[in-house]
Amino acid sequence: MQNNRENWGSKIGVILAVAGSAVGLGNFLRFPVQAATNGGGAFIIPYLIAFLLLGIPLAWMEWTLGRYAGRQGYGTAPSTLHIIFGKKKRWAKHLGSIGLLPPIFIVFYYVFIQSWILAFAYYSLTGKLMEVTAQGSAAVTQFFGDFIMLKTCVGPIPVAILFFLITFACNMVVLAFGVRKGIERVNKICMPILLILGIILVVRVLTLPNIGKGLAFMWNPNFSELANPKVWMAAAGQVFFTMSLGMGIIWCYASYLKPKEDLVLSSLTASATNGFAEIIIGGTVVIPIAVIIAGANIEECAKLGTFGLGFQTMPYVFGTLPLGGVLQTVWFALLFFAGITSAISIIQPLISFCEDDLKFSRRKSVTTISTITFIGGLTAIFGLAAGTVDELDFWGGTFLLVVFGAIQALVFSFILGRQKVKTDDGSEDNEAFALMNEGSQLKLPRFFRPIIQYVCPAYLIILLVSFTLTDGLPLITLSNIPADAKVTFLGSEFSQLYFTWGFRGFLLLLVVLLNVAIAYAWRKGGTAERGRSSGIQKMPIGNSDETTTKEA
């Protein structure tokens, strides 16, 4: 059980880190739009059902798979699946590569978006944003557009690139300090501040005159919407995306748990913290204030999307209130703390892969991942107008999450869960639940077992199929793009269809390179292969063929 990997310093540290990973723009901007456009207050019914049947169970499964991985000295899916399926199933580690793709694709654009938040926090603090706000909402829109399209410059250098470099360096410095001194410390500082800033905004919004009209848009229930299957799918999708599920992040974070550390309670607490940020902060601030101050209707809010609401509507709305500059700063500070805790969590699985599978030192791992993500980040910066961010978000931030979530649920329920093992108290249990309950301060309630084993995987497969057949298919086949549509990339004009297929070729190349790295790490006699043997011998419970052979 002993290996050289780090552990979390405290239980609250890992809880805040997982919650910090989950709390992001989706809580404050995506949730309110989803709720308001899908039945208002009634949306909370399918949302809470999805939270109970999909979110919490899948989080528990991912934590458990992470604990299993950590026992072997690994933190990502390729190595874990290789061990779970046994060495004869060579494809298993390559199946696990799906678990590393979301972090790779997301980090390419996420750091750029994180840098917008830092820039707007700076502009709020210096009063620049208030000057723009005074010129009206169109000026804010123009200001934001010029910034992200690299038209705002200091000398010859676009300001957006300067902020990207600062943000990129901040993330990597935190990660270079490691799990306990870097990630845990930052989350212990940022998460309480984030929640306090959120509560300040909630109190301010609730004390505005006529706020009832704004809250009506968000919370008045429209029960007829509950008969619409799309509302139920929207709720399931929101729960899935908001909890950082299917990204390999929880898997990686849980791999750093101490032996015999509680898992069930920690996971539930992190999920509850995320729910607090979503329902109370997200459900109170954005839509009500946008409706009563900007006079926006809900269709306009939905059309603006996450970035339009966050970077155009909200600064303008706050700017029109007394102490507008302070409220703008609080808003962007809130988003910044949410952004940094999420960004480092997205990068850590990649560093874990370098450290644990490729056996790189931490410095070499951080340098390698910095180089790759910097190059990838350039595709987001210069390809934003050409749709590269949309493409990365579709594959890394949407489609593959559901695919990998389904894989996790099936592996947990039908591979890890099929073996019987002896637990600490001498009773017999299946390996998956024995691992989940080990050291638990809160035992998994028995009624959750069938939900985890059957309901959650079925829920995920339905979500995957229905998403693919409705929203996913036009995006996968690019049938939503007109044949004559053009995009501009690095000053040249391209057919949007050809450009997007070309960019997909680049992403496919990354997939191939990742699998080459996995094959290299796990080649016969390689460092990862040797590490695996020693890990298994020390494992107290397990079901791989190697364990059985050694014990026999």
Add this chain to the structure above:
Amino acid sequence: MDAEFTTGGLVFMLTSWAAIIGLCAFCFAKVFKKK
């Protein structure tokens, strides 16, 4: 735009708040409870 906040809306908002605050209180009380 002119819709008034209904009792149903208030009930849904406060019930959701109570549910999530209750879950947080339950969890954090257990986390910080000395063994």
